Amino acid sequence: xxxxxxxxxxxxxxxxxxxxxxxxxxxxxxxxxxxxxxxxxxxxxxxxxxxxxxxxxxxxxxxxxxxxxxxxxxxxxxxxxxxxxxxxxxxxxxxxxxxxxxxxxxxxxxxxxxxxxxxxxxxxxxxxxxxxxxxxxxxxxxxxxxxxxxxxxxxxxxxxxxxxxxxxxxxxxxxxxxxxxxxxxxxxxxxxxxxxxxxxxxxxxxxxxxxxxxxxxxxxxxxxxxxxxxxxxxxxxxxxxxxxxxxxxxxxxxxxxxxxxxxxxxxxxxxxxxxxxxxxxxxxxxxxxxxxxxxxxxxxxxxxxxxxxxxxxxxxxxxxxxxxxxxxxxxxxxxxxxxxxxxxxxxxxxxxxxxxxxxxxxxxxxxxxxxxxxxxxxxxxxxxxxxxxxxxxxxxxxxxxxxxxxxxxxxxxxxxxxxxxxxxxxxxxxxxxxxxxxxxxxxxxxxxxxxxxxxxxxxxxxxxxxxxxxxxxxxxxxxxxxxxxxxxxxxxxxxxxxxxxxxxxxxxxxxxxxxxxxxxxxxxxxxxxxxxxxxxxxxxxxxxxxxxxxxxxxxxxxx
Amino acid sequence: xxxxxxxxxxxxxxxxxxxxxxxxxxxxxxxxxxxxxxxxxxxxxxxxxxxxxxxxxxxxxxxxxxxxxxxxxxxxxxxxxxxxxxxxxxxxxxxxxxxxxxxxxxxxxxxxxxxxxxxxxxxxxxxxxxxxxxxxxxxxxxxxxxxxxxxxxxxxxxxxxxxxxxxxxxxxxxxxxxxxxxxxxxxxxxxxxxxxxxxxxxxxxxxxxxxxxxxxxxxxxxxxxxxxxxxxxxxxxxxxxxxxxxxxxxxxxxxxxxxxxxxxxxxxxxxxxxxxxxxxxxxxxxxxxxxxxxx
Numbered sequence: 001x002x003x004x005x006x007x008x009x010x011x012x013x014x015x016x017x018x019x020x021x022x023x024x025x026x027x028x029x030x031x032x033x034x035x036x037x038x039x040x041x042x043x044x045x046x047x048x049x050x051x052x053x054x055x056x057x058x059x060x061x062x063x064x065x066x067x068x069x070x071x072x073x074x075x076x077x078x079x080x081x082x083x084x085x086x087x088x089x090x091x092x093x094x095x096x097x098x099x100x101x102x103x104x105x106x107x108x109x110x111x112x113x114x115x116x117x118x119x120x121x122x123x124x125x126x127x128x129x130x131x132x133x134x135x136x137x138x139x140x141x142x143x144x145x146x147x148x149x150x151x152x153x154x155x156x157x158x159x160x161x162x163x164x165x166x167x168x169x170x171x172x173x174x175x176x177x178x179x180x181x182x183x184x185x186x187x188x189x190x191x192x193x194x195x196x197x198x199x200x201x202x203x204x205x206x207x208x209x210x211x212x213x214x215x216x217x218x219x220x221x222x223x224x225x226x227x228x229x230x231x232x233x234x235x236x237x238x239x240x241x242x243x244x245x246x247x248x249x250x251x252x253x254x255x256x257x258x259x260x261x262x263x264x265x266x267x268x269x270x271x272x273x274x275x276x277x278x279x280x281x282x283x284x285x286x287x288x289x290x291x292x293x294x295x296x297x298x299x300x301x302x303x304x305x306x307x308x309x310x311x312x313x314x315x316x317x318x319x320x321x322x323x324x325x326x327x328x329x330x331x332x333x334x335x336x337x338x339x340x341x342x343x344x345x346x347x348x349x350x351x352x353x354x355x356x357x358x359x360x361x362x363x364x365x366x367x368x369x370x371x372x373x374x375x376x377x378x379x380x381x382x383x384x385x386x387x388x389x390x391x392x393x394x395x396x397x398x399x400x401x402x403x404x405x406x407x408x409x410x411x412x413x414x415x416x417x418x419x420x421x422x423x424x425x426x427x428x429x430x431x432x433x434x435x436x437x438x439x440x441x442x443x444x445x446x447x448x449x450x451x452x453x454x455x456x457x458x459x460x461x462x463x464x465x466x467x468x469x470x471x472x473x474x475x476x477x478x479x480x481x482x483x484x485x486x487x488x489x490x491x492x493x494x495x496x497x498x499x500x501x502x503x504x505x506x507x508x509x510x511x512x513x514x515x516x517x518x519x520x521x522x523x524x525x526x527x528x529x530x531x532x533x534x535x536x537x538x539x540x541x542x543x544x545x546x547x548x549x550x551x552x553x554x555x556x557x558x559x
Numbered sequence: 560x561x562x563x564x565x566x567x568x569x570x571x572x573x574x575x576x577x578x579x580x581x582x583x584x585x586x587x588x589x590x591x592x593x594x595x596x597x598x599x600x601x602x603x604x605x606x607x608x609x610x611x612x613x614x615x616x617x618x619x620x621x622x623x624x625x626x627x628x629x630x631x632x633x634x635x636x637x638x639x640x641x642x643x644x645x646x647x648x649x650x651x652x653x654x655x656x657x658x659x660x661x662x663x664x665x666x667x668x669x670x671x672x673x674x675x676x677x678x679x680x681x682x683x684x685x686x687x688x689x690x691x692x693x694x695x696x697x698x699x700x701x702x703x704x705x706x707x708x709x710x711x712x713x714x715x716x717x718x719x720x721x722x723x724x725x726x727x728x729x730x731x732x733x734x735x736x737x738x739x740x741x742x743x744x745x746x747x748x749x750x751x752x753x754x755x756x757x758x759x760x761x762x763x764x765x766x767x768x769x770x771x772x773x774x775x776x777x778x779x780x781x782x783x784x785x786x787x788x789x790x791x792x793x794x795x796x797x798x799x800x801x802x803x804x805x806x807x808x809x810x811x812x813x814x815x816x817x818x819x820x821x822x823x824x825x826x827x828x829x830x831x832x833x834x835x836x837x838x839x840x841x842x843x844x845x846x847x848x849x850x851x852x853x854x
Contacts, residue, residue: 079782081793084631106780109793116776123690313818317609343604 046152051381054100054388060158065395065402067100071385073392074127074377076120077107078452082443089447094410101392121146121377128380128389131452134372135176136268138185141375142178143495148376149182156387157394159402160186163459167191171487172370179494181559186373186393188455193368194464195355195479196472197254199238200319200329200337203351205231214354214478218258218293221356225302228325238297239324240307241315246513247308247520251328252290253365257485259293260360261286263516269505270512271548273488278548280541282512283533289359294520308517320344331472335433351471354478364482373397373455397455406454407463409446421462432467491552504544511539598822599623606818622819626827631782632790636827639786643768646706650764651757653710654719659745661716662723673720680713686777693778704778705786709771715760722756723749762839769832791828795821 048055054067079085085107095101106127108116113132120126121141130147141147151173154160164170169189176183199221206213206224209231215221225237242250242264252264262272262281272281281287297303304324307315318324320340329337334352341348357363374397380386396402408415408423416424425434431442431449442448449457449467457464465473493501515532518524524532566574593613598606602617610616626632660666661673683689689708698704726749734748750757772788779785 079793084782107782108780109782109785109789111793111795112776112789116780119686119690119777123687123694125690125694314609321609340604343602 044152046156046381048387051384051386052388053384055385055391056388059391059394061162061399063395065099065392065399067385067388067392070096070100070102071388071392072102072104073129073385073389074380075103075105075452076117076127076130077103077105078113078132079107079109080443080451081110083441083447083450084444086444086447089445090409090413091406091447091450091453094405095396099392099395126377126379128377128383129393130375130377132372133185133375135185135187135370138375139178139498142184146378147184148378148381149180149184150186150376151177151182151184153376153390154186156390157398159394159398159400163189163398167369169369172367174490175367175487176370177490177492177555179492181492181555185375186397187370188373188397189459190369190371190464191459191461192464193364193484195254195364195476195482196330196332197250198329198352198355198475198479199251199326200334200350201326201353202322202348204347204349205325213351215356218255218356218358221353222293222297222302225297225326226300229300229302232325235322236304236318236324237302238307238326239304239310239315239318240328241310241312242328243307243309244311247517248294248328250330252516254328254355255358256281256286256290257363257365258355258358258360259286259290260284260358260363261290262365263287263290266365267509267512269501270509271488271491273486278488278491278545278552280508280536280545282508282516283536283541286360288526288529291516291519292526295522295526298520299522305521308520316340320348322346322348331468331475332432334471335469352475354475355482362482364479364484366485366487368484371455372451396453398459400460403454403459403463405448407449407457408466409442409448414442414446414448421466423466433469434467489552490555491548492555493547493551497547497551501544501547504540508536508539508541508544511536595822595825598819599826601819601822603819606822622823626820626823632787632824632827634783635785635787635790638784639769639788642702642705642786643765645702646710646768647761647764649706650710650712650715650768651761654712654716654760654764655750655757657711658716658719659723659749661720662726676711676713676716690777699778700781700784705768705771705774708774709768712764712767715763719756719760722753726752758839762835765835766832787828791824794824 054069054071056063056065056068059065077085085105092103104127106120108120114137117130117133118140121130122144124146126146138147154164164173167189173183173187176185176187178184201213203213205228209224209227211224211227212220215224228237240248240251242248246264249264253266254264256263256266261284262268262270267281270281271278272284272286294303298305304318307327315324315327316337319327320337321344329352331352334350337350341350374393376389380389383389396406404423408425411417414426414429416426418424425431425442427435428438429440429442429446430436430438440446443450448454457467465476468476515524519526519529519532590613594611597611597613597615599622600615600618600620601611602619605611605616657676661669661676663669666672684692693699693704693708696703698707730748730752731744734744739747770788772786772792775784775786775789779789782790
C-alpha cells in the first residue's frame with residue numbers, strides 16, 4: 001500500500017479488531033487519506049504550501065532552530081516515575097524562550113506506555129509526535145497508515161542527513177525498511193555502539209585466587225569458576241538474573257554473539273544471517289554450543305540452577321550477601337549492587353569482567369547503533385507548522401547543539417564546559433550517579449537527560465560517554481577490541497506474510513525458551529538436541545525461513 | 560456439638576486436622592501482606608539482602624515521610640476518594656432503580672430489558688470502539704470517563720433484582736392502599752427495608768472502584784487526574800520489557816524504585832479498604848446469600 005498524503009477533509013476512520021492490550025499487532029484498518037499527487041517518494045518533493053508557518057527560511061547544519069512565530073506541537077509523552085513531568089522544568093522554559101516552541105502534552109505513565117500507544121494510535125487519536133519508540137515497535141502501526149513514513153521527510157532534516165552520511169548509518173537504516181522500501185521511525189543514532197552488559201564478579205575473591213578480570217575465552221571463564229568453587233565449595237560461584245520472561249535473557253543476549261548466534265534479549269524473531277541466507281537461531285549449532293556451555297556450568301555446580309527462574313531481586317540478594325560470587329550486570333546496575341553491599345556492611349568489592357571470546361570468535365552484536373526514537377502521526381503532515389516541526393525535531397534530536405542541550409542542559413546553569421568534550425555538572429546537581437549527594441536532580445528538577453528528549457544519551461561518542469563513571473569507561477575500552485558483527489540484510493515482509501509468520505514466530509520462540517531452560521537445567525539431555533530441532537521443524541520453522549529468505553531476495557532485487 | 564455426648568475419636572482427629580489446615584491457609588494468605596508491612600518499616604539494604612520476612616529489620620519510618628511528601632501521591636489519593644464516592648453514588652442510583660423496575664413481573668417487555676442487560680455481560684464493543692465513543696462524548700480526561708462507563712454491574716443488578724423479587728408484595732399493596740405513589744413505595748417502604756442489600760452493593764461497588772485502574776489508564780492522560788492505583792502501578796512498573804530494549808536501556812531509563820517505597824505505597828493504598836472490611840464482613844455474607852432462596 002502506498003502511503004500518500006493530502007490535506008484531509010473528513011477521512012472516515014473505522015478502527016476494528018484490536019486485541020485488548022496486545023502491544024504489538026493491533027490490527028488497525030484505517031481508511032487512510034490517499035491522493036494521487038505522485039506521493040512523496042524519497043527524493044520527491046513534498047509540497048509545504050501553507051504548512052511552513054513558523055519555519056525558518058534558511059535552516060541548515062550548524063543553525064540554531066528558532067521558530068519565526070510561537071508554535072505548539074502535540075507530544076505524546078512517556079512519563080517516567082524517576083522524573084515525573086513538571087511544566088516548570090528549565091527544559092520547557094528554554095525551548096519556549098529560544099526556540100519559540102511549546103508542547104501540547106498527552107502523557108502516559110511508563111507502566112502503560114506501550115499499551116497506551118497502541119490504543120491511542122489505533123483509535124486515530126495520536127498527537128503529532130509520538131516519543132520513545134524502539135526500532136521494530138513501529139511496524140504494527142505501518143499498515144493502518146496512522147504514522148508518516150520517516151524516510152520521505154528526512155530530506156528536510158539537514159542534521160539528520162549529515163549524521164547519516166558522517167557515521168555511515170545507511171546499512172542500519174536499511175534494516176528498518178518495510179515492504180514499500182520506506183522506514184517509519186525516526187531512530188536515535190549512536191555514533192559507535194556502546195557495550196553495557198557483562199558479568200559482575202567479586203574482584204576481591206578473583207584477586208585472592210589470582211584470576212584475571214579479562215578471561216580470554218568462555219573456557220577460561222569456566223575454569224575460573226571451578227577455581228572459585230574449589231576455594232569456596234559451599235557457595236555458588238555464579239548466579240544470574242533477567243529471567244522474568246525467559247531463561248537468563250540479558251546474559252544470553254551479550255554472550256550469544258561469541259557463540260555465533262543470537263539469544264535472550266537479542267533473539268528478536270530468531271533470525272540469524274549466516275552470510276548466505278537466514279537460518280533459525282534457536283536450531284543453530286552456535287545456539288547448541290551456548291546452551292551446552294551453561295548446562296555444563298549447572299551440572300558442575302558452578303551456576304546456581306535458580307538463576308534460570310528467579311527474579312532479579314533474589315539474584316541480587318544472593319550476590320550482595322555473598323552466597324554467590326558473580327552475576328550478570330550492566331554498567332548502571334553495578335552501582336546498585338555496590339550500594340546494597342555497602343548497606344549490608346560487608347567489604348566485598350565487585351567489578352565487571354570483559355566478555356570473553358567464544359567458539360565463534362571475539363564478537364559484539366550488530367545493530368546496536370539504532371535505539372529508541374520517535375514517530376510522527378499522519379495528522380502532523382496536515383499541520384500548518386509541519387515544516388517548522390521537522391526543523392525543530394531535526395535540531396533537538398540530531399544537531400550537536402540540540403543533543404548537548406537535551407542531555408546536559410544550559411551552560412553556566414546546569415553544567416560548565418571544560419575544553420571541547422568535557423562537561424562538568426554543576427556541583428549542586430546530581431545525575432546518573434555523578435555528585436551523588438547534591439540536593440537537586442538534573443532529571444527530576446530540570447528535565448534534562450530525559451528519555452523523551454534525548455535519544456541514546458546524546459548520540460555522539462563524546463556525549464554518550466560524558467556521564468559515564470571511570471569504571472564504565474574502562475569497560476567500554478576493554479570491549480572495544482571486539483569485532484562488531486555485520487548487519488543482516490533487510491528482509492521486509494508484506495502484510496500477509498507478516499500475519500502468517502507471526503503465527504509461527506511465537507510458538508517457535510516459546511519452544512526455544514522452554515527447551516533452553518530444560519537443557520541448561522539438565523531436565524533434558526543434550527543428546528536430544530536433534531529431536532528438539534526436529535520438533536522445531538514440525539512447528540513450521542522451514543516455512544518461516546522460506547518466507548523470510550524469499551522476502552530478502554525480493555528486496556535485494558528491487559533495490 | 561450436643562451437650563453430654565462425647566465426640567468420637569475420629570471426629571476429634573477430623574477437627575484437629577481441620578484446625579491445622581485452616582491455620583495453614585490463613586498463614587499462606589496473610590504472609591504476603593505481613594511481609595509487605597514488614598518491608599514498609601525496614602531499610603532497603605535488609606530487603607535487598609533478603610533478610611526481611613515477618614519482622615521489620617533496620618526499623619525506620621522515614622520511608623513513610625518520603626512517600627507522603629510527594630504531592631502527586633496525595634493528589635491521586637484524593638482523586639481515588641472522589642472517583643469512588645461519585646461512582647458508587649451514581650452506580651447505586653442507577654442499579655437500584657433498574658433492578659426495582661425489573662423485579663416487577665407486570666413490567667411490559669421485562670424479558671427484553673433483562674435480555675439486553677445480560678447481553679452486555681458477554682459481549683462488548685471492544686477496546687478501541689469504546690475509546691472512540693468516550694472520546695467523542697468528550698469524556699476524556701474528565702471524571703465522567705471513570706464514573707459513567709462502569710456504572711451498572713450486571714451481576715450486582717441481578718442480585719438486587721432477585722432481592723426485590725422476594726420482597727413481600729403484601730407490604731407494597733398495603734402501602735398503595737394507604738395512598739403512597741410508586742415512588743413513595745420505593746423510597747419509604749422498600750429501600751428502608753433493604754439495608755442489607757444496599758450495604759452489600761455499596762461495598763461491592765466501592766471496592767471495585769477503589770481498586771480499578773483500567774478505565775483510568777484508558778481515558779486519562781494527565782498525571783494529576785490519575786487515581787492512586789495508576790500511581791502505584793507506575794511505581795511498581797519494572798522497566799518496560801527487555802525484548803525491545805535489548806541492551807538499549809540507558810542510565811536512568813530503567814525505573815528502579817526502592818523496595819521499601821513500593822511497600823509503603825502499597826500499604827497506604829490498601830489501608831482504607833482493608834480497614835473497612837471487618838465492619839462490613841457480615842453484610843458480605845448476607846449479600847452473597849441474597850436471592851438464593853425463594854420464599
